[in-house]
Amino acid sequence: MLDTVTPKPLVDIHKVSRSFPKGSGDDLLVLENVDLTIQSGEIVGLLGRSGSGKSTLLRIIAGLIKPSSGSAACRGEAIQGPPNGVAMVFQSFALFPWLTVLQNVELGLEALGIEPAERKKRALAAIDLIGLDGFESAFPKELSGGMRQRVGFARALVVHPDLLLMDEPFSALDVLTAETLRTDIIDLWIEGRLPIKSVLMVTHNIEEAVLMCDRILVFSSNPGRVAAEIKVELPHPRNRLDPQFRQLVDSIYARMTQRAEPRAPSIEGIQGTGVGMVLNHVSSNLISGLIESLAGDPYHGHADLPVLAASLQLESDELFHLAEALQLLRFATLNDGDLTLTDAGKRFANLETDARKKLFAEHLVAYVPLVGLIRRVLDERPTHSAPAARFRNELEDYMSEDYADETLHTIVSWGRYAEVFAYDEQSEAFSLENPH
C-alpha cells in the first residue's frame, strides 16, 4: 500500500500576529493573523508596500523577533531564536567591515563549529560559485555594492541552509547590477547548483517578484495581512516582455491599488479615514510633475501604472504614493491599475504657478480633512496660531508616532505650497501670519 504522506512543510506559520506598543498605551498591530507555509523546492515572494509588515514576518521566521500570538514552526520545530538551517541575506549587505571577504563568508561556518581546513574549502567553493573568485582577501569597503551583496549571498549559501531568506536583497543596488545578480541567482537555482531547498524573498518591486517567484503573497498595510496569493507558473528563465508576464504584472498593480474610490472625507474615529488618514510625503513638485506628464504626450490624461513606473523610473512604492495623493486631491482617479486625470487635473496642467497654487489650495481644504481642521482651529483662535503638538496628539490616536510625524510633515509641505497657513519649525507652530 502506498503511503500518502504529504511532505512536511519547511516553514509553517499559523495565525501569527505581531504588535508594537504605541506611546499612548494601546498596541499598534503590524501583522494580523498571517498564515504561510513553504514547501521544499519553491521560491516564495512577500510583496507589499513599505509598512505592510513583510519584513517583520521575515524576521519572525528568522527567529529575530517573537510573534505576539500564533505559532511559527520551522522544519517541524517551534521557532525559538535563530533556527538551524536558515540563513539570511540583508538589504544593506550587513558585512563586517573589519573582516576580509573570506573571513566574512567563513563566519557562519565558524559558529557551526566546523574545522578550519574544511571551512576554508567550503568558503572558497561558495565564493567561486557566486563569481567572486580573486576577491578573497579584499575588505568590504574596497568592493562595489553588487560585489558586497555577492559576499552576502556566499555567506548565506556556505552554511547550506534549507531555507534562504532574502530581505529586499536587490533594492540597494543600481538597476544594471541588480538585474545581473538576479539572473545569476535564478540561473544557479534552475541548474540546481544552489545548496538550498527553498527561498523566501521580501520585495516591493512587482516585476522582480514575478521574475523570480513561484508563489507571490501580496500584503496589505495597516495592519499587515495577506491580501492575495498568486501562483506564477511561467517557466524559468522568464521574459519580461512576454505578454503573460506583463498581464500578471498589470493584475498585481491593480490589486495593490485596489482602494479605488476616493476616501470618504469624514468618518471620524475609523482608522484610515477622516483626520486619521496616513499621508505619505510627496512634494508638490512631484505632484505637479506627474500631472504635467500625464496631461502631455503620449498619455493625454490616461496611463497604465507599470508603463508610467518604467518611463518615469519610479519605484512602485513611490508611484503608488504619488498616485494616491493625486486621487486624494481629486486630480486623478485610480482604476484597475490605470491612472486617469480628472477635469480639475487637466485644468491644473494648463495653469501657471499662481493659479495652480489657488486650485491646489481649494482642493486641499476641500478634500484633506486634516487641513480643514487646522484651518478651522487657526481661524477660531484669537492669536491665529496653534502648536503642532495639538494636531500630532490627535493623529497619534489613529496611527503610530512615526506615521503621525510623516503625515504632519506632508500637511506642512502641502499647506506651505498652497499658502493656506504658515509653519515655524523652531517653535513648531502653525499660524496665519506671513513668515517674518
Next chain:
Amino acid sequence: MTFSMYQSLRNVPKDLEEATASFHLSGWQRFWRLDVPFAVPGLVWNTMMSMSGGWFFVVASEAITVGDTTVTLPGVGSYVALAIKQQNLPAVGYAVLTMLAVIVLYDQFLFRPIVAWADKFRFEQTASGTAPDSWMLDLFRRTRALRALSWPFVALQSMVSSIPFRWRLPWPAARASREEPSSRLLDIAWYAVIAAGTAYAGWQIYGYLAASLSPRDLAVAVGVGFVTLARVLVLIALASVIWVPIGVWIGLRPKLAERVQPLVQFLAAFPANIAFPAFVVAIVHFSLNADVWLSPLMILGTQWYILFNVIAGASAFPTDLREAASSFQLTGWRWWVKVILPGIFPYYVTGAITASGGSWNASIVAEVASWGDEQLTATGLGAYIAAATTAGDFPRVVLGITVMCIFVTLFNRLLWRPLYAFGERRLRLG
C-alpha cells in the same frame, strides 16, 4: 576647543566655499557666515568637555602652597581644602552636594540649550535620528518675552558680520594657489620658526636645570615617571575591563542608553577631587598602602569618559550587523571578539585617550593627599611635582613638568595615535 576649531576650518565643505567665493563674500564675511557656523557644533561639544576639566583644576588650585606663599581664593576649592585641614567630613559632603546642584543648573540652563540650538548648524543634509532636546531652549523659542532677550545679540551679530572689511592679502588668496611654490615657501618658513622656538625653549630649560640639578635628579624624575605610567596603564586596563562590558550592555538597549547617557556625562563633568577626602579618610582609617590605594583616585573622574564613549559606540552599532550576527548564531566570546569589540573600537580609543590624559593630569592632585595633619604620598611623578611645588623647589618643578610632558607626548604618539589610526583604517563602519 582650539583643536576642534582647527579641524572644522580644515573640513569646510568645498561646495559652500565655492558658493561664498562666487558671491564675492569678503574674508571677514565668509568667516562669520561660513567658518564659524560650521565650527559651532564641534566647538560647543568641546567647550562642554573643557568645562569639566576646568572645574577640576580650579578646585585644585584655589588653595595652593608654593614654598612659603600660601594663596587661598574664595571658592569651593579652598572650602574643601579647609575642610580637609580641619578633618571636617560633613563639610566635604556639603561641598559635594553644592557641586552637584551647580552642575545640574548650568547643564540644564546653559549647556543643553546651547547644544540643542547648535543642532541647526549641523551640516548633514538629512535629518539625524534624534536631535538633542532641551526644555529650556523650547521654552525660549516659544515664549515671546524670552525671545525678545535674544534680539540685541542677533542685531549685533548681523552688524559685525556685515562690516565691509576687504582684506587685501600680500600673498595669493588661500584656496587658489595651494600648490604654488610661494605657499610652500611659507610652510618652510613656518616650520623653521617652530623649530627655532622649540630649540630656544629647550636650551633655556636645559640651562636652567643644569645650573642646580645633576643627572641623578633626572634619573629620579624619569624613574617616578615610569611608576606613574605603570599606574595609568593598569588603571586604564582595569577601567576598560569593568566599564566596556557594562557600556556595551547599556548601549545596545536604546531606551536605557537614552536615560543613562546624560547621567554618565554628568559624572564626567563632576570634579572628582572634591570627593577625594572621603577616600583619604578610608585609607587613613584602615591604614592601607598609599601607593596602591591612592591610585584609583586618579581614574575616579576620568573613567566615565570610557563609559560614555563605549555607550555611544554601542548605540551607533548598525542594527543589520547585529541581526546578521544573531542570525548566523554568533554567540559568546566569538560575538565579543568578531562583532562588537571591533565595532566600538574607535569610540573606545577616543574615550581611553581622554581618560588617560585626564589621569596624568589628576596624578598631580591624587598622588599626594592629606587629611588634617596626616599626609599620604604615593611614589610617582605627580607626587614629585606636588612636593616640589609645596617646597618651592622651582628647578625640580620644571624638571618634573618637562618629564611629564615628554612622557605624555611619547605615550600619545607611540600608543594612542597608532591605535586610533588603526581604528580609523580597519574598523570604521560605513
